[in-house]
Amino acid sequence: MNFRISKNIFYNAIQSVSRAITPNSPVPALCGIYINAAEDSLVLTGSDADISIEITLSNANNEKTNLSVIETGSIVIDARYLNDIVRKMDSDEIQIEIIDGTLTRFSGGNAEFKINGYRPGDYPSVDFSVPEIRFSIKASDFVNIIEETAFAASSKETRPVLTGVNLHSDGSNLIATATDSYRLAKKTFPISTSEFNITVPAKCLNEVKSIYGSSEDEIEIALSTKKIQFRSSSTIMQSRLLDGGYPETERLIPKEFGYTMVINRRALISAIDRTSFIKTDNMSIIRLQINNKDDIAVMNKSQEIGESREELFASSYEGEPLDISFSGNYVMDAAKALSSDEIMIRFTGEMKPFVLTDADENSTVLQLVLPVRTYN
Amino acid sequence: MNFRISKNIFYNAIQSVSRAITPNSPVPALCGIYINAAEDSLVLTGSDADISIEITLSNANNEKTNLSVIETGSIVIDARYLNDIVRKMDSDEIQIEIIDGTLTRFSGGNAEFKINGYRPGDYPSVDFSVPEIRFSIKASDFVNIIEETAFAASSKETRPVLTGVNLHSDGSNLIATATDSYRLAKKTFPISTSEFNITVPAKCLNEVKSIYGSSEDEIEIALSTKKIQFRSSSTIMQSRLLDGGYPETERLIPKEFGYTMVINRRALISAIDRTSFIKTDNMSIIRLQINNKDDIAVMNKSQEIGESREELFASSYEGEPLDISFSGNYVMDAAKALSSDEIMIRFTGEMKPFVLTDADENSTVLQLVLPVRTYN
Numbered sequence: 094m095n096f097r098i099s100k101n102i103f104y105n106a107i108q109s110v111s112r113a114i115t116p117n118s119p120v121p122a123l124c125g126i127y128i129n130a131a132e133d134s135l136v137l138t139g140s141d142a143d144i145s146i147e148i149t150l151s152n153a154n155n156e157k158t159n160l161s162v163i164e165t166g167s168i169v170i171d172a173r174y175l176n177d178i179v180r181k182m183d184s185d186e187i188q189i190e191i192i193d194g195t196l197t198r199f200s201g202g203n204a205e206f207k208i209n210g211y212r213p214g215d216y217p218s219v220d221f222s223v224p225e226i227r228f229s230i231k232a233s234d235f236v237n238i239i240e241e242t243a244f245a246a247s248s249k250e251t252r253p254v255l256t257g258v259n260l261h262s263d264g265s266n267l268i269a270t271a272t273d274s275y276r277l278a279k280k281t282f283p284i285s286t287s288e289f290n291i292t293v294p295a296k297c298l299n300e301v302k303s304i305y306g307s308s309e310d311e312i313e314i315a316l317s318t319k320k321i322q323f324r325s326s327s328t329i330m331q332s333r334l335l336d337g338g339y340p341e342t343e344r345l346i347p348k349e350f351g352y353t354m355v356i357n358r359r360a361l362i363s364a365i366d367r368t369s370f371i372k373t374d375n376m377s378i379i380r381l382q383i384n385n386k387d388d389i390a391v392m393n394k395s396q397e398i399g400e401s402r403e404e405l406f407a408s409s410y411e412g413e414p415l416d417i418s419f420s421g422n423y424v425m426d427a428a429k430a431l432s433s434d435e436i437m438i439r440f441t442g443e444m445k446p447f448v449l450t451d452a453d454e455n456s457t458v459l460q461l462v463l464p465v466r467t468y469n
Numbered sequence: 470m471n472f473r474i475s476k477n478i479f480y481n482a483i484q485s486v487s488r489a490i491t492p493n494s495p496v497p498a499l500c501g502i503y504i505n506a507a508e509d510s511l512v513l514t515g516s517d518a519d520i521s522i523e524i525t526l527s528n529a530n531n532e533k534t535n536l537s538v539i540e541t542g543s544i545v546i547d548a549r550y551l552n553d554i555v556r557k558m559d560s561d562e563i564q565i566e567i568i569d570g571t572l573t574r575f576s577g578g579n580a581e582f583k584i585n586g587y588r589p590g591d592y593p594s595v596d597f598s599v600p601e602i603r604f605s606i607k608a609s610d611f612v613n614i615i616e617e618t619a620f621a622a623s624s625k626e627t628r629p630v631l632t633g634v635n636l637h638s639d640g641s642n643l644i645a646t647a648t649d650s651y652r653l654a655k656k657t658f659p660i661s662t663s664e665f666n667i668t669v670p671a672k673c674l675n676e677v678k679s680i681y682g683s684s685e686d687e688i689e690i691a692l693s694t695k696k697i698q699f700r701s702s703s704t705i706m707q708s709r710l711l712d713g714g715y716p717e718t719e720r721l722i723p724k725e726f727g728y729t730m731v732i733n734r735r736a737l738i739s740a741i742d743r744t745s746f747i748k749t750d751n752m753s754i755i756r757l758q759i760n761n762k763d764d765i766a767v768m769n770k771s772q773e774i775g776e777s778r779e780e781l782f783a784s785s786y787e788g789e790p791l792d793i794s795f796s797g798n799y800v801m802d803a804a805k806a807l808s809s810d811e812i813m814i815r816f817t818g819e820m821k822p823f824v825l826t827d828a829d830e831n832s833t834v835l836q837l838v839l840p841v842r843t844y845n
Contacts, residue, residue, distance in 0.1 A: 174774060177746035183739060196775070204743055208775035363559060367580055370553035398550060399572070399584035 094166025095190040096130045098150065099159045100201065103135075103187060104179045106148045109328065110139030111172045112300050113146040122215040125169035128189070129213075130162045138219060139172065144297050145219045146304070147329045154327050159186060168197050169211035178206050221329055224317035228286035232305040232312045232325070238269050239298045241280045241430045241458045246295040247273035254337040257292040260321075264288050270342050271295065276423045277342055277461040278430060292339050293321050297332035304330060346461055347446060350439035352412030354383065355452050358436045360405060362428050365421045368393040368401040377421040378467055386410040393421070408435055408452075417443050418467040424449070427460035470542025471566040472506045474526065475535045476577065479511075479563060480555045482524045485704065486515030487548045488676050489522040498591040501545035504565070505589075506538045514595060515548065520673050521595045522680070523705045530703050535562060544573050545587035554582050597705050600693035604662035608681040608688045608701070614645050615674045617656045617806045617834045622671040623649035630713040633668040636697075640664050646718050647671065652799045653718055653837040654806060668715050669697050673708035680706060722837055723822060726815035728788030730759065731828050734812045736781060738804050741797045744769040744777040753797040754843055762786040769797070784811055784828075793819050794843040800825070803836035 110126055118124050118141060127138040134151035152158050168191055179187060184201035192198045195210040239258070247255035252274075259270040262284065269280045301323055305312060313324040322331040369377045373395045380392040386407040394400040417440065427449045428436060435452035446463050450456035486502055494500050494517060503514040510527035528534050544567055555563060560577035568574045571586040615634070623631035628650075635646040638660065645656045677699055681688060689700040698707040745753045749771045756768040762783040770776040793816060803825045804812060811828035822839050826832035 171774075174746055178743075181739070181743040183743070202779075203781070204740070204777065204779035206744075206747075206775060206777045209773070363557070364580070367554075367557040367559070368582075370550055371582075397585070398547075399582060401580065401582045403578075403580035405579070 094130050094168055095164040096135060096160065096162045097186050097188045098135060099157055100179060100182055100185055100187045102150060102158050106137050106150055107175055107179060109304055110137045110146045110148055111176060112303060113139040113141055113144045114172045115141040120217060122169050122211040124171050125211050126172050126175055127169050127216050129167040130165050132162060132165060135160055140219050144300060144332045147221055149327050166191060167213040168195060169213055169216050170197060170208060174208055224315045224320060224322060226287050226289050227313060227315045228284050229311045229313050232308040232310055236302050236305060236307065238280050238282055239302050242269045242271040242278040243295045243298045244426050244430065245271040245273060245276050245278035254292055254335050254339055257294050257335040258298055259292045259339040261290045262286055262288050272342060275463050279459045281457045289316060291316055291321065292335040294332060294335055301330060347441045347448065350441055352415050352440040354407045354438045355409045355435050356407040358428050358431060358434060362425055364391045364403045364405055365425050369421050371395050371398050371401055378418055378465055379421040380418045380467065383410060383415045415440055417464050419462055419464050423462045427462055430460060431458055470506050470544055471540040472511060472536065472538045473562050473564045474511060475533055476555060476558055476561055476563045478526060478534050482513050482526055483551055483555060485680055486513045486522045486524055487552060488679060489515040489517055489520045490548045491517040496593060498545050498587040500547050501587050502548050502551055503545050503592050505543040506541050508538060508541060511536055516595050520676060520708045523597055525703050542567060543589040544571060545589055545592050546573060546584060550584055600691045600696060600698060602663050602665050603689060603691045604660050605687045605689050608684040608686055611688065612678050612681060612683065614656050614658055615678050618645045618647040618654040619671045619674050620802050620806065621647040621649060621652050621654035630668055630711050630715055633670050633711040634674055635668045635715040637666045638662055638664050648718060651839050655835045657833045665692060667692055667697065668711040670708060670711055677706060723817045723824065726817055728791050728816040730783045730814045731785045731811050732783040734804050734807060734810060738801055740767045740779045740781055741801050745797050747771050747774050747777055754794055754841055755797040756794045756843065759786060759791045791816055793840050795838055795840050799838045803838055806836060807834055
């Protein structure tokens with residue numbers, strides 16, 4: 094293997110595939126990036142066995158790549174060393190050549206590195222074949238779906254399936270749901286594809302967000318019962334799915350409400366945020382006392398630290414006076430995942446789940462939070 | 470105690486005094502900021518018993534302070550809560566009032582907090598009296614002295630006096646010296662004051678840097694054998710000194726050199742930085758091979774990772790060929806603490822300390838580094 098390539102393009106690619114790599118993987122070769130130089134292209138692979146990323150660089154895809162393959166071949170190089178070498182290299186191009194077994198030479202400017210690699214045969218094979226069910230979506234739309242739901246997935250491994258986001262299609266809508274069993278986030282987005290019902294690790298979706306960012310380009314999503322793949326012109330990212338049935342969450346969402354408040358989203362977030370340092374058992378429990386739209390108090394109290402009280406004003410309130418307590422962080426997360434200036438919060442009772450949506454009638458995002466019992 | 474004050478000015482002041490505070494101090498009241506409202510001024514104190522900071526706010530000092538003391542008095546409030554409350558307060562002014570014992574009310578905008586404070590009597594008394602020896606210096610000049618030396622102080626507590634920077638005056642020059650016994654940094658700066666010889670904790674000097682930054686204002690430095698004080702119009706910062714005699718370092722600095730190289734500072738730093746990921750026992754050992762000014766190699770090698778070699782070109786070199794090894798980080802630190810484009814490195818032999826200075830004849834900074842033995 095022996096090739097030259099634009100340093101910047103190569104560096105961006107190794108940064109992206111490194112997102113799949115766990116340092117100190119039990120399989121040593123998985124700490125590395127698999128580099129395969131073919132005649133007209135360079136393929137880079139990073140994987141932690143669950144999530145895998147493959148990037149193909151070629152002059153056909155981007156003429157600034159300046160790829161020149163002198164000899165085809167492949168090698169695996171530790172991702173940390175590869176990142177360090179390429180990032181600091183003081184030249185526009187970098188040359189990479191296997192000089193002896195797995196010993197690989199990197200040269201650029203006046204500097205030369207000889208690094209011990211791993212044998213390509215030690216790298217576990219990754220199957221990048223395309224699953225059957227496919228649809229296209231604008232990258233920024235999919236990233237929005239992630240931002241509106243993935244935060245609500247569980248961070249605890251006690252019920253592994255809850256660490257993922259459930260993606261369910263009825264043929265005309267994609268319904269994304271995440272819950273840690275104390276709160277739930279649900280987004281509905283129109284698509285046209287076959288029906289499916291899978292659960293994708295939230296970790297994977299957060300990497301999708303990092304890789305595709307706010308791109309306005311379309312990405313192709315392909316999936317089966319085993320894996321999900323995200324494909325753009327040069328990049329394939331794929332992840333295993335979480336096993337186990339996802340809970341039936343639809344019946345948890347109340348359909349009728351006795352109390353409806355419309356309130357400025359920013360004002361609510363700020364009021365909760367201001368008092369979030371007052372914690373009991375490391376949790377900031379907010380008490381919301383609603384008398385009418387002009388008489389609303391956000392309160393918080395801890396034996397040790399002290400207490401707070403802030404007046405809030407709603408745009409409208411329908412219902413009897415209400416006194417309800419909840420995790421401040423959960424309601425802030427939910428309000429941040431909405432997007433309109435005014436949001437609607439609908440309650441069914443002091444100890445029943447309540448629902449936050451954009452005030453707009455056609456809100457496609459629903460955030461549900463369970464209250465907590467307090468003894469203040 | 471009951472007063473109103475500009476939120477921003479109060480917030481900046483509590484941020485500054487918080488620099489002296491260690492969370493979870495064994496003396497609980499030292500986790501707090503001592504607030505003392507006098508008739509026309511507000512005095513804030515933070516301390517960890519070693520370093521103490523006092524800031525005085527008054528309308529006379531800054532008319533934007535908008536201080537209005539309704540009732541004099543004092544209280545101690547946990548620095549974390551105070552910072553949280555004031556930072557997020559949604560109002561231009563904040564009112565702080567003791568309402569019951571140590572229970573203190575903070576109000577601003579529509580929000581109100583009642584926080585449990587500490588009794589002022591539980592706060593250890595801090596003596597801010599002015600020591601005898603005094604001199605003035607531009608804050609930015611003193612910060613430069615810190616940046617040129619403090620990094621070389623020891624981070625290990627085995628010889629406590631080496632965790633400080635020695636400040637020594639012969640009446641006309643301030644000589645600042647720091648060493649961890651493997652490298653040494655020395656700065657000479659003209660001042661006019663009495664003679665003294667003290668050692669100031671590097672930690673204190675780094676806080677001085679944060680507080681006075683690159684201000685062009687003069688600060689007054691006052692010191693005794695017990696403490697050092699930094700005084701500006703509204704702020705007093707003081708620190709205990711380190712006990713024990715500081716080693717005689719002057720005799721360690723070679724006066725005659727057999728090898729002298731002048732080289733571009735940035736080029737040397739970049740070459741060492743590029744290879745710093747190649748480590749042996751967690752240390753990057755650089756081998757420098759000098760044949761003549763156009764034939765210089767920076768090399769690095771580790772059994773596990775691999776090796777590197779980079780060609781460097783000096784502006785001049787006088788002496789026989791030289792082959793010397795050293796800690797890459799130490800030489801990078803030393804070169805970064807110099808300021809000219811070209812630096813002079815003077816050697817006395819392969820296993821003898823070498824000296825880096827600005828290439829300029831009148832360099833006021835001297836950096837000394839000990840080589841390391843290698844078996845490559």
